[in-house]
Amino acid sequence: MHQWGLANESGWIPENDIVIGPNSTSPNNVDFTIYINSYANPWIKTISFSKRHNFKISIKTVNSNDTEYSRVEFSIYDLTVNRQYTNQYALPATQTMDSADIALEKAYGTDEPRPGPVLEWRTVSSFHVYDQHGQIVDLARSGVVMEWMTPGVQTAYYHDFKPLHGVENAQGNFSMTRFSPESSYPPHP
Numbered sequence: 001m002h003q004w005g006l007a008n009e010s011g012w013i014p015e016n017d018i019v020i021g022p023n024s025t026s027p028n029n030v031d032f033t034i035y036i037n038s039y040a041n042p043w044i045k046t047i048s049f050s051k052r053h054n055f056k057i058s059i060k061t062v063n064s065n066d067t068e069y070s071r072v073e074f075s076i077y078d079l080t081v082n083r084q085y086t087n088q089y090a091l092p093a094t095q096t097m098d099s100a101d102i103a104l105e106k107a108y109g110t111d112e113p114r115p116g117p118v119l120e121w122r123t124v125s126s127f128h129v130y131d132q133h134g135q136i137v138d139l140a141r142s143g144v145v146m147e148w149m150t151p152g153v154q155t156a157y158y159h160d161f162k163p164l165h166g167v168e169n170a171q172g173n174f175s176m177t178r179f180s181p182e183s184s185y186p187p188h189p
Contacts, residue, residue: 001102003059003072005095014038014095016072018057023048032057032076032085038092045087053080061097064132068094097132104155104176114152115178121189128164128171140169154181158188 005014015037023029030051034044049055056079062071075086102124108114129137140161147155157176164170175189 001057001059002100003061003097004099004101006098013098014091016059016074018059018074018076020057023051028052034074034087034089036072036089036091038095044089047076047085049076049078049083050080053078055079059100060130061095061132062088067096067132069097069132070094100129102127102174104157104178106150106153106178108150108153114150115154115180118179118183119177119186121175121177123176123189124172124174126171127174136165136167136170138167138169139172143172152181154179154183154185156186 001018003016005016007013015035017035019031019033019035021031021033023031026048028050029048031046031048032055033046035042036044056075056077058073058075060073060075061069062073063069069091071088071090073086073088075084077084104122106116108116127139129139131137145157145159155176156179157174159172159174161169161172177186177189179186
């Protein structure tokens with residue numbers, strides 16, 4: 001999950017993320033890593049949980065004024081065992097929020113077969129975005145679907161919107177997977 005800031009005068013774009021990936025030492029765990037690209041070492045902290053659990057994650061601006069914020073709060077909540085990690089980080093410079101997204105990303109190794117594991121659906125439920133002023137965002141009106149093309153890999157995705165706090169299409173359920181370009185588009189999970 002990414003929270004993006006507006007580009008500064010030199011074109012640099014602030015990025016604050018929670019990156020979810022496999023744990024390199026325990027196949028039964030998944031790692032949640034906090035990433036802030038405005039830090040000299042952007043990979044801030046990694047927390048491991050059981051991959052069989054359900055989670056709620058959030059990235060929130062803190063110390064916001066009309067247009068800028070100076071801190072970011074990251075929260076990872078393991079719903080299965082009622083365990084939470086929440087921490088705030090001061091930013092080296094103020095940022096202005098531009099957008100937020102979820103992504104299914106995969107960095108393929110040189111000799112790694114493509115598309116790799118297929119039809120392993122990754123689902124994000126109840127995804128919603130508040131703007132810097134605390135207003136809920138209509139995802140259908142402001143959202144876009146982007147796909148970075150990788151040779152030998154196709155991406156399938158489905159989304160379903162519903163209202164939240166009186167705003168139409170403010171909350172979405174998203175499912176994403178990879179499949180072979182020679183295959184037909186997979187059915188909705």
